[in-house]
Amino acid sequence: MPITINGVDHELDVDPRTSLLDFLRGDAGLTGTKKGCDHGQCGACTVLLNGQRINSCLTLAVMHDGDSVTTIEGLGTPDAPHPLQAAFVRHDGYQCGYCTPGQICSAKAMLDEIAAGWTSYVSDDVAGSPKLSEEEIRERMSGNLCRCGAYSNIVAAIAEVAEAQA
Amino acid sequence: MKPFEYQQAHGLGEAHQLLVADGGKPIAGGTNLLDLMKLEVETPSALVDVNRLPLGGIVEHGEGLHIGALVSNSACAADPRIRGQYPVLARAILAGATFQLRNKATTGGNLCQRTRCYYFYDLSQACNKREPGTGCAAIGGFNRIHAILGASDACIATYPGDMAVALSALDATVEIHDAKGEKRMVPVREFHRLPGDTPERDNVLEAGDVITGVVLPAPSGGTQLYRKVRDRASYAFALVSVAAVLQVEDGVIAKARLAFGGLAHKPWHDPRVEALLEGEAPSDALFDQAAALLLDEAREQGSNDFKIPLTRRTLKAVLREATGGTL
Ligand SMILES: Cc1cc2nc3c(=O)[nH]c(=O)nc-3n(C[C@H](O)[C@H](O)[C@H](O)COP(=O)(O)OP(=O)(O)OC[C@H]3O[C@@H](n4cnc5c(N)ncnc54)[C@H](O)[C@@H]3O)c2cc1C
Ligand code: SF4
Secondary structure: OOEEEOOEEEOOOOOOOOEHHHHHHHHOOOOOOOOOOOOOOOOOOEEEEOOEEEEHHHOEHHHHOOOEEEOHHHHOOOOOOOHHHHHHHHHOOOOOOOOHHHHHHHHHHHHHHHHOOOOOOOOOOOOOOOOOOHHHHHHHOOOOOOOOOOHHHHHHHHHHHHHHHO | OOOOEEEEOOOHHHHHHHHHHHOOEEEOOOOOHHHHHHOOOOOOOEEEEOOOOOOOOEEEEOOEEEEEOOOEHHHHHHOHHHHHHOHHHHHHHHOOOOHHHHHHOEHHHHHOOOOOOHHHHOOOOOEOOOOOOOOEOOOOOOOOOOOOOOOOOOOOOOOOOOHHHHHHHOOOEEEEEOOOOOEEEEEHHHHEOOOOOOOOOOEOOOOOOEEEEEEEOOOOOOEEEEEEEOOOOOOOOOOEEEEEEEEEEOOEEEEEEEEEEOOOOOOEOOHHHHHHHOOOOOOHHHHHHHHHHHOOOOOOOOOOOOHHHHHHHHHHHHHHHHOOOOO
8 A cells, every 4th residue: 555645645565675765855855854873763763654743764564555644845835934933933933943743743743742741751640631731832842843943933833723713 | 774574564464464474673662772773772673563553542451551552651641540540650751751752752662761771872882782692892891881780790771661660669560462462461560670690581571472561560649759850850770769659558568669860771660668657657768778678689780889779869869859758
């Protein structure tokens, strides 16, 4: 079975060693997803797998026949940006921009996780409903590092979109 | 990464067959195995993808729950039954890694995650766990994250995970199917091993074994806490962690279940400490005795000496909080 990337089917005819990240960037030609550490530590390679955020560097392309992947290219375009993309621009949520695709894919999934009621390590009541706060955003985004240190603007951009959705 | 044969197993029988025939390793989330394969710390000749086995649900099991081996860490921590009745497990899972990693990490793979010893990761260093008989560069080296309990002259590595520490406090059981298709149940407390003179073996799994699930006993109630002490506020492995399930009735500790991460080659469980606490009224003096007993055989290694006072303080803080005192 093929893998579906941003709605388009791709055949998985690759060396089994190919990470999903290398498949996206090389075989599918979608270079928006970035390679940072390649060991699941930095989050630059974050994409949505069947709607959930994952590190695409720590999984093999061949494991994903029949799966659906959304990358930053699938979230929005320069003419029709996703609300998070627009908010990152408005709040200057980056400097060099290398971590940004991963940050935005991660933030998109994070808002869905909160809507689904998933709690985090900093939620007071693990069995209750999570309330969005700056502390929650920081904890939930801790898998996405930004070496320029644009964190406060990233948090502001995400908080704005979260409030608009609420 | 070294080349390997990749196969998908569609049933348990097929998984065993492939594992035995090719001397391969199961791959689930891949978040630990692929990390180690990229560094060539692990070089399996074959990978058997177990993700298509029907092991993805959490179902009632007697008075407890059966968590399928493929249930993701995220799904487990988000399950209302786990959050409501086994909060120490949800908290421990949420204390580990990140949302991205937990979405991929599975219950079976998490149990089997390997140590984070820096020398284990570094192919230029002696390491009995990676290459038996080569020695242990951590002994006498930089061993800040290493064990203070249960270590051997061959290996002083720690088991790095959080989830299994909570499972140990809850006295959960690992369900394993062997290469012949036979099922065996191993208490989590006996699943991971001490290093002894065979540190290459982290746990009791044999070639061809597949973990099919984890069974939680009936919910025990009580106050359930997981406290993790680490170098950063988020996204770091535990230096020391404590999972606690405590019940106080009529002013005395009726039940105490405690397990510790970051101290040893396995989640550490010491029934002597629980026995000392049970039947007694909570007090600072009692907590001091509990910490002293827990650490009576602790051995420091040079750079990890701080773990002894850190463990003492963390245990006392958890006991105070769980028995209604202040931090
Ligand atoms: C940057 C980073 C930070 C992390 N931080 C933490 C942390 O703070 N706390 C924490 O607890 N963990 C942490 N982790 C580890 C993470 O939790 C593990 O990588 C994950 O749980 C492993 O699960 P997996 O399904 O991806 O396993 P895999 O990588 O697929 O497999 C791991 C091992 O388990 C074996 N295996 C898998 N499934 C089965 C099965 N069903 N039967 C038999 N054997 C099986 C594999 O053969 C392999 O040896 C971190 C990881 C990374 C990369
Ligand atoms: S502590 Fe264990 S894992 Fe680390 S170098 Fe020594 S033998 Fe290897």
